[in-house]
Amino acid sequence: MVMPYTQEDIDQWAECMARCYRMAGIEEGKTIQITPSFGLFNGGFGFYHGARKAGLFVIPTGAGNTPRQIRLLNDFQVYALMGVVSYGVRIMEVLEEERGELPYLKVAMFGAETFSDAMKEKLQNGLGIEVFDIYGLTETGGVGTTGMDCPFHCGIHIWEDQYIVEVIDPDTGQVLDDGEKGEIVFTSLTRKALPVIRFRTGDISRVLSRDRCECGRTHLRIEPITGRTDDMIIVKGVNFYPRQVEEALLSIPGVRNHYQIIIEDVNGIKDVHINVEADRGVTGFMVEKRLKEVLGFSPKGDVFSPGTLPRHEGKEVRVIRKDREEE
Amino acid sequence: MVMPYTQEDIDQWAECMARCYRMAGIEEGKTIQITPSFGLFNGGFGFYHGARKAGLFVIPTGAGNTPRQIRLLNDFQVYALMGVVSYGVRIMEVLEEERGELPYLKVAMFGAETFSDAMKEKLQNGLGIEVFDIYGLTETGGVGTTGMDCPFHCGIHIWEDQYIVEVIDPDTGQVLDDGEKGEIVFTSLTRKALPVIRFRTGDISRVLSRDRCECGRTHLRIEPITGRTDDMIIVKGVNFYPRQVEEALLSIPGVRNHYQIIIEDVNGIKDVHINVEADRGVTGFMVEKRLKEVLGFSPKGDVFSPGTLPRHEGKEVRVIRKDREEE
Incomplete structure (x- = not known):
């Protein structure tokens, strides 16, 4: 905005x-x-x-x-x-x-x-x-x-x-x-x-x-x-919605439909890790660059071969939240 | 300053x-x-x-x-x-x-x-x-x-x-x-x-x-x-002297005395590339991180094994300037 x-x-x-x-x-x-x-x-x-x-x-x-x-x-x-x-x-x-x-x-x-x-x-x-x-x-x-x-x-x-x-x-x-x-x-x-x-x-x-x-x-x-x-996510002062990540990923030629947004929440401070399946030739650099353009920061993440990310039955689990409290 | x-x-x-x-x-x-x-x-x-x-x-x-x-x-x-x-x-x-x-x-x-x-x-x-x-x-x-x-x-x-x-x-x-x-x-x-x-x-x-x-x-x-x-060098709006690069490099454990600062000047716009000899275990990331701390920006550069950078007779040539004019 x-x-x-x-x-x-x-x-x-x-x-x-x-x-x-x-x-x-x-x-x-x-x-x-x-x-x-x-x-x-x-x-x-x-x-x-x-x-x-x-x-x-x-x-x-x-x-x-x-x-x-x-x-x-x-x-x-x-x-x-x-x-x-x-x-x-x-x-x-x-x-x-x-x-x-x-x-x-x-x-x-x-x-x-x-x-x-x-x-x-x-x-x-x-x-x-x-x-x-x-x-x-x-x-x-x-x-x-x-x-x-x-x-x-x-x-x-x-x-x-x-x-x-x-x-x-x-x-x-x-x-x-x-x-x-x-x-x-x-x-x-x-x-x-x-x-x-x-x-x-x-x-x-x-x-x-x-x-x-x-x-x-x-x-x-x-x-x-x-x-x-x-479902808005706030990481490092930047707001975004999971759908923005999806749109960004799918705009990269060779990126497939399966991805994971893993949000780790330690006492309320969030860190985000984005995994995606893609054809050979799609590099982590390409994915990171596109995500940075759209989100305004570089999340961590990895590129996987098609078919190697875990599947779930029923509704696809794309946003995974890991909350933990540290002492 | x-x-x-x-x-x-x-x-x-x-x-x-x-x-x-x-x-x-x-x-x-x-x-x-x-x-x-x-x-x-x-x-x-x-x-x-x-x-x-x-x-x-x-x-x-x-x-x-x-x-x-x-x-x-x-x-x-x-x-x-x-x-x-x-x-x-x-x-x-x-x-x-x-x-x-x-x-x-x-x-x-x-x-x-x-x-x-x-x-x-x-x-x-x-x-x-x-x-x-x-x-x-x-x-x-x-x-x-x-x-x-x-x-x-x-x-x-x-x-x-x-x-x-x-x-x-x-x-x-x-x-x-x-x-x-x-x-x-x-x-x-x-x-x-x-x-x-x-x-x-x-x-x-x-x-x-x-x-x-x-x-x-x-x-x-x-x-x-x-x-x-x-001999002040201005790259991307940041000023520095070759001696600052030398001090930064030599403050990294395992870095040797031989290095090169290659300044390419295309119609007055400078780009800098820093090569250095170092012991096994010194990574490009470590060198880049230290240089960024000292200079305020990340120059390009490579880490070489001891003895592999070219030697010169007499006064060591450490700052190499390559000027060219593009049309």
């Missing part, structure tokens, strides 16, 4: 993000590292514009090269780290391999992927920091536009002066009572180029409280997002 | 870039595509801030995925393309392979790498556009800060209200007369966080004219940069 912005929309985004920074205790003059690149994935822009509004010192590293990211975190004595959840996990892994430390880092704001409490705990311990769960959808304007948890970590505060939030029954569309689980729906009050009215997010949550929070804020709180109403 | 910016510095950069856009005839409301990612390479930021100052509609694509870049250029009827020179070449190649067309694209601003008149001509014909040669160094604040050629293409106008420009003899430091070739030196008049005083760029050029240009501008004009005083 295409998300257009007017100057006012960028200002509104910056305002929402600046609130998130302050809510995480990141005061003026503090140093932050922004790990998403600024390109077609819009996350980097939100972190950046908000940081300028909040008067922060920005190290804009872009994605990748984790050992260098760690070096920069320490060289610039970075106070807060911004990124997608799975990149936080990657930094933690490299830190363990290198037996490194991040003595200056105190806070991270992770978003764009759902993550379990277990994963949050693991990241907090592994990186030695406080982790905030930032929320926002491209359709509402991007990262941080809808809200974040406060230092009391008792749910996601929603910016009710910017968006009306409702929880509905995904089947009937009926608005549900507070406390009942359903689909989150947003109506934007202040966006110009592409305002949304009762936008169905596909995210499952519930209203936890409309009372004043211990932090003093009166914006209502919802449960952190951990489920979806549809 | 680290380049810090205050808010005023970003405004100054935006002002310089906005002038470049207007000089290229890119009026308010026109659509531009920015191909550098916004990360540690700062080019994307300059194009972006200038575009907002100039009131342009920005498609921020980031680097890579050239077929998608071409699709976006056409889908959004993009008027002007921004990037490093070698990425312009890449787009031209893919366009030829795909027998594609860019009917809406009229202008490109390419920078960060020197390019010959022959290459400029080739890009203009291959892409069917007018090409501008944008100039600016990280040390002066980034792309576009020092100047660009105007629609009369009679040299690079230097923003003399922002920078003092001098041409010196690189050996003696003496200021040269107009018309004499030497090293370009800049003094910034308006930068705050890191002003430079008589910064030696290493770029070779000469003052062409201080007269009022046919375009009406009175900023002096220098010859486009095509040479350097030192």
